[in-house]
Amino acid sequence: MTFDWAYAAAILPALLEGLVITVQATALGMVVALTLGLAMAVVRQGGPRWLGWSVGQFIEFVRSTPLLIQLYFLFYVLPEIGVALSPLATGILALGVHYAAYCAEVYRAGINGVSRGQWEAAASLGFSPWQTWRRVVLPQALPPVIPALGNYLVAMFKDTPLLSAITVMEVLQVAKITGAESFRYLEPLTLVGVMFLALSLAAAQLIRGLERRFGRLGRAA
Amino acid sequence: MTDSLAMLPLLLEGLRLTLQITVLAAVLALVLAIVAGLARSYAPRPLAWLAATYVEIFRGTSALIQLFWFFFALPLLGVELGAFVTAVLVLGLNSGAYGAEVVRGAIGAVPRGQWEAATSLGYGRLGALRRVVFPQAALAMVPPAGNLAIELLKNTALVSMITLSDLTFRAQILRAETLRTVEIFILVLVLYYLAARFITHGMGRLERHLARGRDHGGLAP
Amino acid sequence: MSLALAFRDVGKRFGETRVLEAFDLEVxxxxxxxxxxxxxxxxxxxxRIAMALEGIDTGRVELMGETLWEGTRRPPERELRRLRLQAGMVFQHFNLFPHMSVLENIWRAPVDVAGIxxxxxETRARELLxxxxxxxxxxAMPDQLSGGQKQRVAIARALAMRPPVMLFDEVTSALDPEMVGEVLGVLRDLADQGGITMLLVTHEMQFAAEIADRVVFMDGGRVVEDGPPSQVIGAPVEPRTRAFLASVLRGADVRAD
Structure with missing residues (x-):
């Protein structure tokens, strides 16, 4: 058996439709991960001690367990407790929470990079904790971590095919179904691999650009 | 509670397969990481190019797509590996690609002065690498290697999707039979978590062992 | 005359180290x-205690007639913030906000905190500048300024909140020697203008003698000598003060604090 180009061309539109779902799920998942991750990082640093500790444990736990299980867990448990989400929404939530744990660690590194003097200067001027975060700490902590967050965006994109496990019609699921119908897995799966490779390489280029732009930020003032 | 404990032996059976795949894939990944990591920087052009292609392809697509491709598409090209071998091979190749970058980065971080010192003592390129540079870089490789090992452990959950009855697969079967979703998945999450903690602990010991009686050599502390 | 700041029998330790012991001071x-x-x-x-950046272990600290610290009790965050408005601080290492322009460094707190x-x-910020x-x-951005310029901006930033008490923590210690003069000049103008209570921790003895109404010599967490500059710097009574001043005059390593 050899690669059938005509067949590959025939299934390409369906696969691209699946890819759109994949990209959408990644984008929305990243929105969840970026916001939830930031909230966790801030609470961990500035919240009450017991809460910071709990968040730290949660992050550790999420990072140590497989996304696939977390995905199944939400998929089966949410309906049992009365939360009815579509498979796609469940998948986005799982991706978001999983990567929020990673993003929180990235944010934390950025926050730790802001010197104590900055916190003290803010306090001496009477800034509230909220104002200190918003005006002083985060504007300095965030730009340097943008490339690292970009890397997790790419990692999340590569994990999005897991959503096929809960019947989301993203690109891998489309490829599998197409393959099962025709008994030809070679073309759909190879095409999916090429799509991912192309997008990942493009994203890596983009992140290198971000690194050049945000790699350093003067903090000595 | 007694019932959930009754499920434990079945799950532990699954855990055994999970750990088997993890260990075998880790060994393969270690070899691949060192060979590809060194080849990319120090081998003659065609070999370096081959190593780079391997690394980019396996980092640029995702583990699940690779598993599916090797399991569903490769047999159509006449190569039938079976689920277990496919799992070990693909996860090993995947982790090895990430590991190669760790090896490359750590060796690149050894100061040039160390190369020069070795050369001045009459070592050739290979001798300098083996006796002087690599031993220093090895220490810096341990923490990221620990993270990769945990990623590998988490990735083994994917093998449930190519019919292997690992921990995740058994959780799925048990859930379908008993419908006690919450207990099963929490138990499974905890098992993965403990296995991850075990890896972290072991890597910590390895790091201390390698660091014993030595400052960071030429590496910045 | 009312007190701007009062330390009463204050004790403070960092771990095993006693930093202040039975410390009394009225300003x-x-x-x-x-x-x-x-x-x-x-x-x-x-x-740092007066600025409410650090708490104390024993005793009491009053700022502008209100209790700031009493023993280990920590006032609620809101209360602490209100009290902090009574003081402004200039730091050894400037601590300008690097992501804000010079002007924004100065107007940001008055807008966000004081609600101006x-x-x-901005007009006030330009006046201060x-x-x-x-x-x-x-x-300009802070990174584009010299050390002396940064410190002058930092002084303007603290003044913008119009605090009745200004705290200057070794504000010339991190500067190259040729930039010390410009910062001291600004402090001198501020002192001449009057109205503000100023506490200066400094290694510039000449300058201290010139502008201070009173000089306190501290050693080992206590006040050792307290009096007009003509006494404490000009003709110290305490042997420890004399030893210290002698070492400063010899040019010993006191600026590299």
Missing amino acids: PSGEKLAIIGPSGSGKSTVL GREEA SRVGLAERAE
């Missing part, structure tokens, strides 16, 4: 007080 409103002493004598800690309109705050001789650098 009347409008006074210019210089605190001198060797490294580790606790003089910077006095300012943006336009008014010209007072410290940097009117033309309003749009």
